[in-house]
Amino acid sequence: MKELFSYAFHMLVFPGGVFALCLGLLLKGVDRKVLARMQRRVGPPILQPFFDIVKLGRKETILPASGHTPMFRFAPILGFMGMMVAAMVLPIPGVWNGAEGLGDMLMMLYLLPMPALALMLAGSSSSSPYGAIGASREMILMFAYEIPLLAVILAVAFKVGHATGGVAEFSFAKIVEYQLQNGSLIFDWTMFPAFLAFLMFIPGTLGSVPFDLAEAETEVLEGPLLEYSGPGLAMFHLGAALKMVVVMGLGVVMFFPGTIPGGWITNMGWFAVKCMLLMLFSVTLVRAAMGRLRTDQTFKFYLKYPATLAYVSLGLTYFIR
């Protein structure tokens, strides 16, 4: 009973739930503000995503008449819950140890595409042609970016596994522990291509500008989200905010999980700062500098550059022990 209560607390309040939601919405606000400053305008207040969520919660829900209503209602919850669990599994260095399981990294690999799957369900159940186009584009995008992600995760697992005397290490807690003792993997030249590949993977998985083909406002009118209004849309935005935290946290844990002296509060702030820096370089800067790519260009890009870089790292970890 006590254990159940503690699981519920960890999922709903501290590493998942309230904390991750607030951090994610804050990251989104910083992203919008910094983008505005890069374009030399004032920009919205940093708390703008919170206002958007509150407003969407108070709006009317309109269901499409010819859509599949149960699936239409279920899709946002699927993406949101998947990301809640993922936020609970992910460790925060110096604060929270994560799931401490043997294969939580593999679990993350299955949890990360949940929002994309939810978008596909939403698009195909909404009975809108734009939604269907958005869903098919999201599927193509997912096939493209999952391959470099898999190679990056395998490279990190093999690197830590070889160094600790095994074959591969799929536990986040062990990976963080190894890096706290032997220095972060980002300073290891064999892992640098994998880090670059991960940087290129981030905008794709978050659907931000060069790869936002699934939700392209000017082409498919926000695609799968087209028919959503009110609380359902708010759920999708919350899921996206959680995904921001999970993806940035994954980058921090895999490549630079260093801690700073002080208690758990300073380490939590340090984690937030590192997430924010990673976001500024991989999302905001790219978003300000680039326009959207076509679907075929996106697919070719992901299979050419990040996949090659990640495989180079994978090969180097295999041959240089």
Next chain:
Amino acid sequence: MQIAEKLQSMAARSPWLYRINAGSCNGCDVELATTALIPRYDVERLGCKYCGSPKHADIVLITGPVTAAVKDKVLRVYNEIPDPKVTVAVGICPISGGVFRDSYSIPGPLDSIIPVDVNVPGCPPRPQAIIEGVAKALAIWKTRI
């Protein structure tokens, strides 16, 4: 009670804009595009954002005299916008018909078809006038959410 008021004031700071072109000559649409999309007259600082879908919208900006051909479509799109919503008529055409007034192809000014909250006259209105119209619509939006 206090929490409800706090939530209401938070919600009122996030109006999303949606544009309907009801047979406009594109002059007002260009002014609308330059109002929000260029850095100089940035309306994102008010929390506004142009959205692609009418189902996400809070403030509707309508340009053009409502021609007979688009009247039904305008009504249909307007009914897809979830309540509460605020309507802004941009340009002289939706207000009075402008130079197209009394034409056989104009079934009347906009407010005879849907309720209009704010009028922004001009042919086309200046970006500053559009921003003022959006700010007035914001004040109405605050009382409705």
